[in-house]
Amino acid sequence: MNNQNHCISIFTGHLKPSQALFLKLENAFLVSNTYEIIEIISLNPNIETELRGWAKIKGHLYLGREVLKQQYSYKIQKITKNSFSSSASWNKKMKGIETSNPKLKDLNLSEEILDKAPIDNGLLTRGIVTQEGSPHYNFELSHKELIWSDPVSILYEEGKNLQWNATTDIAWNEIPNLDPILEKAICQIMTYLVENEFSALYIPGKFISKINPYYMEVPLFLSSLMNDEARHIEVFTKRANANGGGFQYSSEVTQRSLYSLFKEEDYIKSSFLLHVMGEGTFVDLLSFLEKYMPDEATKKLIKLAKRDEMRHVAYGMEHVRSAIEQNPYRINSLKNTAFKRKEFMDELNTESTMLLESLAILAGGSDEPDDYKRGFDLVEELKKTMNKNRIKRLIDIGMDEDLANDISKAHTPNFM
Incomplete structure (x- = not known):
C-alpha cells in the first residue's frame, strides 16, 4: 500500500546528527507503516548528507529537503516491512482511577479475550504489541479453556484484601500450655497440614511458567494462591513449635498421596485433583x-487458613466446570484420573493412622478411653461429611450423581 500523502512529523530542533537524533528516528520508523513518509522538522540546515546515509543503511528512501520558515523539512519514506502488526492503544483510561480503587477486573486490555493466545505472544499480556521477529515461547497452556476461570479477577482482588500476617495477626503468647498428650496430637496434625500445604504450594508452581501470560489474570491469581500456601506452611510450622513440641511423623500414605498429586502433568486434571x-x-x-x-489463637489461624483455601476451591470449581462445559468428554478423562490415582493408593491400602488418632484425641479432648472413643466417632462423622460435600462439588462441576458417588468414594484416604 502506497501512503505517499500520509506524513508522520517529528520535531528534532537543534539535534545534530548523533546517537540522540538517530534514536528518535529509529523509533519513529519502528512504529510507522511500510511506505509511510516520515518528516523530520529540524532547525539545522545541513544534515541532509547524514540523513540520506542513515536512510540508505536502514533500507529506506530519502526523498529530499524543503526549506520552511526558519526550519527545514527532511522527508524519508519507509520501505522496509512493518516492525509491528498493529498500533498500540491510547486514550483508554481504566475504571476506578478517579476513585483510587482500580481493580484487575476493570482493566480493558483488549476488545475480547481470544480462545487461543496469539502465537507471537511472548512474556507479555493482552494489549502489548509484539515486534516482528520476537521469539516464540510456545507456552504449553495457550488455550483459554485449559486455564480460565471467570471469577479469577475477583478472587485475585479478594486474596489481596484478605491477606493476613502469620507473625502479627495471631496472639501467639495466648496459646496455653496443654496436656502433653493433647499437645502432641496437635503437633502431629500440624505436621500433616504442613506436608499438604507444600503440595498445594509446589503444584501450581509447576504450571505457572507453562501458562501463556496473554491470560494474565490466571498466573497472577496462582501467584497469590502460592503466597497463601507459603503463609499456611509458616503458621502451621509455628504452631507445631509454639509449645516446644515440634514436628512429628510423616506417614507413607500421606507422602504417597501427595506424590500422586505432584506427578500429574495435565493442568485441568491437576486442578480437579488438587482444588476440587x-x-x-x-x-x-x-x-x-x-x-x-x-x-x-489456634482456632483463629485455622480459620484464616480455611478462608484462603475456600478461595482456591472456588477457582478450581469454576475452572473445571468451564472446561467440562466446553468439552463434556473431559468428564471421562477426569474419572479415569481419579481411579488411576486410587489404583496407585490401593497398593498401600491403609490410612494415615497417626493423623486419625490425633484427630480423635483432639475432638475427644484427651486419650482417655471414653474421650478417645467419642473423638473417634466424630472423626468417622467427619469422613461422611467430606464424602457428602465431595459429591456435591462433583455434581456442581457437571457430573451425574452416580459418577460423583463413585469418584468420591475413590478419593485418597489421606483427604488431600
Missing part, C-alpha cells in the same frame, strides 16, 4: 479443626 477433590476436602478438615482446637 483435595482442597475441597481439606476445607472440611479445617472446619473440624477450628471447632475442636482448645484455644482461640
Whole structure:
C-alpha cells in the first residue's frame, strides 16, 4: 500500500546528527507503516548528507529537503516491512482511577479475550504489541479453556484484601500450655497440614511458567494462591513449635498421596485433583479443626487458613466446570484420573493412622478411653461429611450423581 500523502512529523530542533537524533528516528520508523513518509522538522540546515546515509543503511528512501520558515523539512519514506502488526492503544483510561480503587477486573486490555493466545505472544499480556521477529515461547497452556476461570479477577482482588500476617495477626503468647498428650496430637496434625500445604504450594508452581501470560489474570491469581500456601506452611510450622513440641511423623500414605498429586502433568486434571477433590476436602478438615482446637489463637489461624483455601476451591470449581462445559468428554478423562490415582493408593491400602488418632484425641479432648472413643466417632462423622460435600462439588462441576458417588468414594484416604 502506497501512503505517499500520509506524513508522520517529528520535531528534532537543534539535534545534530548523533546517537540522540538517530534514536528518535529509529523509533519513529519502528512504529510507522511500510511506505509511510516520515518528516523530520529540524532547525539545522545541513544534515541532509547524514540523513540520506542513515536512510540508505536502514533500507529506506530519502526523498529530499524543503526549506520552511526558519526550519527545514527532511522527508524519508519507509520501505522496509512493518516492525509491528498493529498500533498500540491510547486514550483508554481504566475504571476506578478517579476513585483510587482500580481493580484487575476493570482493566480493558483488549476488545475480547481470544480462545487461543496469539502465537507471537511472548512474556507479555493482552494489549502489548509484539515486534516482528520476537521469539516464540510456545507456552504449553495457550488455550483459554485449559486455564480460565471467570471469577479469577475477583478472587485475585479478594486474596489481596484478605491477606493476613502469620507473625502479627495471631496472639501467639495466648496459646496455653496443654496436656502433653493433647499437645502432641496437635503437633502431629500440624505436621500433616504442613506436608499438604507444600503440595498445594509446589503444584501450581509447576504450571505457572507453562501458562501463556496473554491470560494474565490466571498466573497472577496462582501467584497469590502460592503466597497463601507459603503463609499456611509458616503458621502451621509455628504452631507445631509454639509449645516446644515440634514436628512429628510423616506417614507413607500421606507422602504417597501427595506424590500422586505432584506427578500429574495435565493442568485441568491437576486442578480437579488438587482444588476440587483435595482442597475441597481439606476445607472440611479445617472446619473440624477450628471447632475442636482448645484455644482461640489456634482456632483463629485455622480459620484464616480455611478462608484462603475456600478461595482456591472456588477457582478450581469454576475452572473445571468451564472446561467440562466446553468439552463434556473431559468428564471421562477426569474419572479415569481419579481411579488411576486410587489404583496407585490401593497398593498401600491403609490410612494415615497417626493423623486419625490425633484427630480423635483432639475432638475427644484427651486419650482417655471414653474421650478417645467419642473423638473417634466424630472423626468417622467427619469422613461422611467430606464424602457428602465431595459429591456435591462433583455434581456442581457437571457430573451425574452416580459418577460423583463413585469418584468420591475413590478419593485418597489421606483427604488431600
